[in-house]
Amino acid sequence: MENEVIDLRSDTLTLPTPEMKHAMNNAVLGDDVYHEDPTVNQLEEKVAAMFGREAALFCPTGTMTNQLAIKVHTKPGDEVICDQLSHVYLYEGGGIAMNAFSSVRTLAGDYGKLSAAMVRDAINNPNDIHQPITRLVVLENTTNKGGGSIYNFDEIKRIKTICKDHGLILHLDGARLFNALTETSETPKDYGEVFDSISICLSKGLGCPVGSVLIGSSVFIKQARRARKAMGGGWRQAGGLAAAGIYALDNHISQLKNDHFRAKKVGELLMTYTDIISLYPVETNIVIGVLPENIEAVTFVAKMKENNILCSPFGKNLVRFVTHLDFTDSHLDVLESKLKLYNTSRIL
Numbered sequence: 374m375e376n377e378v379i380d381l382r383s384d385t386l387t388l389p390t391p392e393m394k395h396a397m398n399n400a401v402l403g404d405d406v407y408h409e410d411p412t413v414n415q416l417e418e419k420v421a422a423m424f425g426r427e428a429a430l431f432c433p434t435g436t437m438t439n440q441l442a443i444k445v446h447t448k449p450g451d452e453v454i455c456d457q458l459s460h461v462y463l464y465e466g467g468g469i470a471m472n473a474f475s476s477v478r479t480l481a482g483d484y485g486k487l488s489a490a491m492v493r494d495a496i497n498n499p500n501d502i503h504q505p506i507t508r509l510v511v512l513e514n515t516t517n518k519g520g521g522s523i524y525n526f527d528e529i530k531r532i533k534t535i536c537k538d539h540g541l542i543l544h545l546d547g548a549r550l551f552n553a554l555t556e557t558s559e560t561p562k563d564y565g566e567v568f569d570s571i572s573i574c575l576s577k578g579l580g581c582p583v584g585s586v587l588i589g590s591s592v593f594i595k596q597a598r599r600a601r602k603a604m605g606g607g608w609r610q611a612g613g614l615a616a617a618g619i620y621a622l623d624n625h626i627s628q629l630k631n632d633h634f635r636a637k638k639v640g641e642l643l644m645t646y647t648d649i650i651s652l653y654p655v656e657t658n659i660v661i662g663v664l665p666e667n668i669e670a671v672t673f674v675a676k677m678k679e680n681n682i683l684c685s686p687f688g689k690n691l692v693r694f695v696t697h698l699d700f701t702d703s704h705l706d707v708l709e710s711k712l713k714l715y716n717t718s719r720i721l
């Protein structure tokens with residue numbers, strides 16, 4: 374147990390289960406650039422239907438699905454509104470500038486969430502030639518850097534109304550949308566109705582090795598498919614990966630609530646045994662701990678690592694722990710024993 378490593382750096386670290394591998398091995402394959410991989414087509418049709426939309430596009434990463442959406446929705450020089458903590462702005466390698474040549478307006482939301490009033494106040498006057506033309510609003514649900522925070526769906530609908538009134542397009546980075554849906558009463562179709570496009574990740578809480586899906590109208594997806602080819606993202610016999618996605622959608626959504634329950638427990642343990650002084654509200658599977666001013670995140674993370682507990686620095690005094698499919702109740706017990714040991718040896 375002492376040598377066992379508890380890895381809570383990210384929910385991307387999961388390995389495919391034997392059942393998922395079985396599904397992957399048995400997938401029927403074809404060339405997806407020719408649109409002839411039956412399993413990829415099945416996944417795309419399944420996801421489009423789930424969200425009540427016409428079409429979907431299977432891609433290797435959520436960065437690609439987000440970037441394709443932004444590229445297709447904007448023209449060079451247009452402006453994208455997003456939260457200052459958003460993944461599309463912070464964690465996609467400057468992709469908005471590189472791929473879409475768009476200007477970005479970042480807003481200081483609430484744990485990564487924008488309000489309708491903030492969006493309304495950030496829209497430029499389209500008749501003022503000094504200002505970039507506001508074209509697209511990107512929301513993230515749940516928010517990563519906001520600690521797995523969930524949007525209020527009524528606020529999303531109010532943002533949609535603002536977008537409609539100003540001719541703006543609305544995209545959702547739903548990397549962890551199923552985590553949000555687990556805790557609320559909305560359905561994928563409710564989201565499909567409100568957003569022009571949605572990106573979901575299969576490689577986070579759903580436990581796939583690879584994969585994200587972009588969802589929208591058939592015209593939009595056709596443009597995204599062309600842009601994906603130009604980015605070098607046209608893949609061939611991708612059906613094995615799509616099979617993992619189909620398996621995950623059928624079998625892993627229902628277990629997300631366990632991740633959320635365990636995240637709350639992790640939060641309590643961290644507050645009891647470590648130098649973390651407070652937590653962001655733990656709403657889903659992400660726990661962000663706040664350290665005192667005099668303890669830097671990198672120092673804390675290194676000390677945790679000495680105790681075989683892995684977490685991520687998430688700002689100067691912030692650390693992130695993420696629960697996932699490969700972190701079970703017995704791992705929770707192991708974590709508690711390790712934290713107890715850590716507590717008795719801690720010098721800070």
Ligand SMILES: *Cc1c(COP(=O)(O)O)cnc(C)c1O
Binds near residue numbers: 434517546549576
């Ligand atoms: C993980 C993640 C993505 C996509 O990341 P990839 O590693 O490119 O798949 C997008 N948005 C959010 C909020 C994420 O957490």
